[in-house]
Amino acid sequence: MSIEANLITGRTFTQGATMEEGKGTKAYTKAAAVCEMDPEDMMKIGVKDGDTVKVTSEYGEVVLWARRSSQYPHEGTVFIPLGPWANALLAPGTDSTGMPSFKDVPVTVEKVEDGKVLEAFELVRSIYGGGN
Amino acid sequence: MVTDVVCPFCGTLCDDIDVELEDGKIKNVKHACVIGARKFLGQAHAHRPKPRIVENGEAKEVSIDEAIDRAAEILVEAKKPLLYGWATCTCEAIEKGVALAEEVGGVIDGTTSVCHGPSVLAIQEVGYPTNTLGEVKNRADLVIYWGANPMHAHPRHLSRYSIFPRGYFRERGAQDRELIVVDARKTDTAKLANTFVQVQPGKDYELLSALRTVLNGHDIPDEVAGVRKEDIIKLVDRMKSCQFGILFFGMGLTMTPGKHRNINNAISLVQDLNRYTKFSIMAMRGHFNVTGFGEVLTWTTGFPFAVDLTRGYPRYNPGETAANDVLARGEADAAFIIASDPVAHFPRRSVEHLARIPLIAIVPEETPTTQLADVVIPAAFTGIEVEGTAYRMDRVPIRVRKVVDPPEGVLTDEEILERIHNRVKELKAK
Numbered sequence: 262m263s264i265e266a267n268l269i270t271g272r273t274f275t276q277g278a279t280m281e282e283g284k285g286t287k288a289y290t291k292a293a294a295v296c297e298m299d300p301e302d303m304m305k306i307g308v309k310d311g312d313t314v315k316v317t318s319e320y321g322e323v324v325l326w327a328r329r330s331s332q333y334p335h336e337g338t339v340f341i342p343l344g345p346w347a348n349a350l351l352a353p354g355t356d357s358t359g360m361p362s363f364k365d366v367p368v369t370v371e372k373v374e375d376g377k378v379l380e381a382f383e384l385v386r387s388i389y390g391g392g393n
Numbered sequence: 394m395v396t397d398v399v400c401p402f403c404g405t406l407c408d409d410i411d412v413e414l415e416d417g418k419i420k421n422v423k424h425a426c427v428i429g430a431r432k433f434l435g436q437a438h439a440h441r442p443k444p445r446i447v448e449n450g451e452a453k454e455v456s457i458d459e460a461i462d463r464a465a466e467i468l469v470e471a472k473k474p475l476l477y478g479w480a481t482c483t484c485e486a487i488e489k490g491v492a493l494a495e496e497v498g499g500v501i502d503g504t505t506s507v508c509h510g511p512s513v514l515a516i517q518e519v520g521y522p523t524n525t526l527g528e529v530k531n532r533a534d535l536v537i538y539w540g541a542n543p544m545h546a547h548p549r550h551l552s553r554y555s556i557f558p559r560g561y562f563r564e565r566g567a568q569d570r571e572l573i574v575v576d577a578r579k580t581d582t583a584k585l586a587n588t589f590v591q592v593q594p595g596k597d598y599e600l601l602s603a604l605r606t607v608l609n610g611h612d613i614p615d616e617v618a619g620v621r622k623e624d625i626i627k628l629v630d631r632m633k634s635c636q637f638g639i640l641f642f643g644m645g646l647t648m649t650p651g652k653h654r655n656i657n658n659a660i661s662l663v664q665d666l667n668r669y670t671k672f673s674i675m676a677m678r679g680h681f682n683v684t685g686f687g688e689v690l691t692w693t694t695g696f697p698f699a700v701d702l703t704r705g706y707p708r709y710n711p712g713e714t715a716a717n718d719v720l721a722r723g724e725a726d727a728a729f730i731i732a733s734d735p736v737a738h739f740p741r742r743s744v745e746h747l748a749r750i751p752l753i754a755i756v757p758e759e760t761p762t763t764q765l766a767d768v769v770i771p772a773a774f775t776g777i778e779v780e781g782t783a784y785r786m787d788r789v790p791i792r793v794r795k796v797v798d799p800p801e802g803v804l805t806d807e808e809i810l811e812r813i814h815n816r817v818k819e820l821k822a823k
Contacts, residue, residue, distance in 0.1 A: 269577065271644055272546040272679075275485025277428040281402070284760050285738060298429045321741050335578040336592050345737045345761050353742035356652060358514060359506040359699050361740045363648040365595040385736055385761040389748040393800050 262306045263371035268318065268350060269364040276342035284344075285363045290380045293344035296370065297330040302337070306372050313376030316341070317369045318350040321388070324376040338371055345384050399793040400429040401776025403483060404678035404786035405547045405554075408467045412796045419777075419797060426548035433796075436777050438471035439758040447767045457802065460557070460770045461809065464729070465816035467751045467768065473703050474499040477716045478733030480680040483781025483793065486806035487682075487689040490731065493758060493814045498703045500725065503686035504733055505698040506715040509547055511647040513687065513697050514658035514711060522547075522663055524639070524673045526553075527788045531560035532671075535635035537573045539659065540597060540645015541677045544581040550677070551585070553760045555641070562637075571635070573628070575600070590628065597727075598651040601658040604629055608665050611783035616817065638672040639655075666732035678786035681776070720746045731806060736761040772806050773799035779806070 276291040282288055308314055308327040311316065315324050316339070323346050341347035343363070346381050350368060355361055379387060398410040412422035412433060422433045444460035445452050455463075468474050471744040479487050480503060483654050494501035505513065520595040529536070537557045543550040550555055556567050557817070574586040582589055592600050597619035603617040607629045617620050632638055641753050659674060666672035678684045687697040694700045696709035712718060716735070719725045720743035727750055728735075736744050737760060747765060754766035757774045757792040760792045778799040799805070804812075 264820035269594065271542065274427055274545045274548055277402070277545070278431045281428060282430040283435065283440045283758060284734070285440055303688075330578070332578045332580045332583075334591075335594075340578065343738060348738060348744070349741050351740035353717070353740050355712060355715060355717050355721075356470060357712030358652045359502075359510045359711030359718060360647060360652055361507065361646065361717050362650070363507070376423050381737065381761055382764050383757075385744075385764050388741070389736070389744055389765055 263369050264302055264305050266302065266337055266368050266370050266393055268316070268339055268341060268366040268368045270341050270343050270347040272362070273342045274342065284381045287380065290378065293342040294325050294346045294378050295328040295342065296325040296339040297328045297331045299330055299333070299336045299338070300372070302339070302370070303327060303329060306370065308372045313373050313378060315371050316378060318348060318366055320352055321349045323349050323384070324373060326378055339368065343383055349378045349384070349388060395794070395796045399776060399783070399791055399794060399797055400425055400432065401681045401783070402432045402775070403547050403681065403748060403791045404684060405550050406681070406783060406791050407549050407553060408784040408791055414797065417797060426633055428548065430648055433777060436774055436797065441757065441803070442759050442763055442769045442771050444771060445769045452815060457770065457804065461769055461812050464529055464753045464768045464770065465813050465820055467727050468497040468499070468729060468813070469817055469820045471497070471499070471751070473719070473725055474729055475716055475719055476490045476501045476731070478503065478516065478731040479686040480504040481732040481775050482682060482686075482806045483775055483779065483783060484682065484685045484689050484790070485664040485781045486775070487686055488693065489807055489810040489814065493810055493817065494704050496817055498705065498813060499729070500595040500699075500701045500714055500716075500719055501516055501690065502699045502714070502716040503690070503717075504683050505687055506711065506717065507738065508644065508679045508683060509647055509676045510698055510711060510715065511644075511653035512656045514588060514653035515638040519657055519664070521659050521660065522667065522673055523675050523787070525783070525789055528673075529639050530554050530558050530739075532562050532637040533571060533639045534563065535571050535573070535631065537575065537638070537640045538577040539580055539640060539642045540649070541580045541641055541643025542576065542580040543641075543677065544585070546679060547677060555639070556585070560814040571631070573631070588628070590620055590624065595650045597646055597649060598655050598658055600625075601655065602664055605658070605662050605665055608633070608662070632666055632672065633669040635696070638666065638670065640672070640674045641677050642674070652741040660685060675787060680782035684786055684788055686792070687780065687785055688788065717743050725750060725751070729753045730762055730766070731755040732772070734760040734762045736765055745798040755806065771803050774807055775801050775806065
């Protein structure tokens with residue numbers, strides 16, 4: 262089961278605080294590798310807090326933990342904290358402004374059983390290889 | 394105890410932090426928000442990289458001199474290097490960075506282009522009726538946050554400047570002020586608001602236009618951007634009748650469809666409101682000294698971000714010369730990343746290009762960017778281990794302090810930039 266949704270990305274204080282502890286930490290992954298969803302949307306695809314979901318855009322896909330949003334209602338909109346997970350889904354264009362679209366990106370969210378959520382460095386290496 | 398320390402996390406630059414030291418190490422932090430406290434407390438156990446370079450696919454630890462030499466070689470060999478980041482550097486270091494960019498004929502851009510770049514474009518079109526945060530504290534009786542969630546991104550903004558503090562003309566603090574929040578979600582900031590206006594995602598431009606239409610005496614449809622006509626009229630009445638209004642705006646306007654056009658409309662609304670009362674607007678600048686980057690770049694090159702120096706003179710054309718433009722189109726042939734983490738924060742196609750080209754990372758700790766870098770040079774933490782000048786979001790310059798020494802052998806951004814620049818000059822003279 263899946264839903265079409267509007268993705269917005271942005272800061273959360275747990276993302277900010279754990280980022281300052283280090284992006285290689287498990288705490289950072291727990292804070293930023295999450296897809297915050299409206300409870301209504303969670304019911305539609307049958308996920309509960311802590312289940313894994315696959316979020317897919319035209320540009321990529323990423324597996325995340327579903328999290329019941331504490332800042333709802335926002336049915337039809339999902340929120341992923343800024344970081345390598347969110348940004349793997351974003352479009353490259355800047356609409357002639359220099360600014361990519363970090364919000365309002367069309368995505369599909371579906372439940373995946375026992376999906377593996379990668380840590381930040383692991384995710385970067387899996388998508389982009391080990392650099393040069 | 395070191396008192397009145399400036400927090401180097403966000404653009405609020407809280408300057409009332411107390412840092413308790415024991416044996417020259419940070420033991421405790423007072424007054425900071427959760428993120429700021431972690432920033433100071435994280436300094437002691439940060440995962441600091443050693444200087445390293447990657448050769449034939451193998452990373453090897455090298456001396457700082459070797460890493461600086463390799464970085465200089467990459468910059469000299471490149472035809473169009475991108476020099477990106479700067480948000481957590483001091484203004485003094487940024488000035489050195491601009492000189493280096495000019496020397497190597499590169500494109501210099503800051504995190505501005507992924508936060509308030511569109512705001513800058515709008516400000517250049519229609520102006521910026523703004524003020525300082527001190528004026529907000531002393532005068533504002535109506536505070537609007539539009540597409541901004543300071544409870545998460547600038548956690549002490551409300552308590553230091555906008556809502557809760559007592560001001561000269563607002564002696565009862567929050568009781569003398571009204572808070573309106575406009576957002577696509579009922580955010581933690583919205584939960585504190587007297588009035589929360591839930592705008593449909595991506596429809597901010599329409600709502601701003603509706604407010605201006607009503608303000609200018611015209612009729613609007615029964616509903617605009619998911620907001621009822623009567624609520625829009627009430628909002629306009631409230632804005633017109635306040636004594637001193639302030640509209641703070643964030644990424645909810647700069648990153649959504651319309652981008653700089655949204656900001657243009659928001660500024661124009663504030664200009665319209667000044668026919669009735671005193672109203673002001675301010676961008677919620679995010680990362681530490683990102684505002685200072687714009688100031689330094691403007692007074693050295695004439696432009697505030699996305700400056701292309703490859704032709705030997707400054708060219709400014711966001712959409713062509715910003716970091717994500719030159720990366721997504723595959724134009725940059727080397728990247729010099731300082732005080733930022735574009736591998737974590739840029740869209741996929743830009744990062745794919747960063748992974749293909751020689752990449753230099755100058756940062757205090759391991760990040761996703763260092764994972765892909767060919768040269769890594771550790772730098773000291775500005776605002777904790779390095780003092781200097783930074784600009785608050787309202788463009789007030791503040792001297793940030795040093796509270797502890799960096800680990801032995803770790804240089805400041807300024808020292809690293811100066812040494813790379815000198816080495817570049819030597820290589821070019823050969």
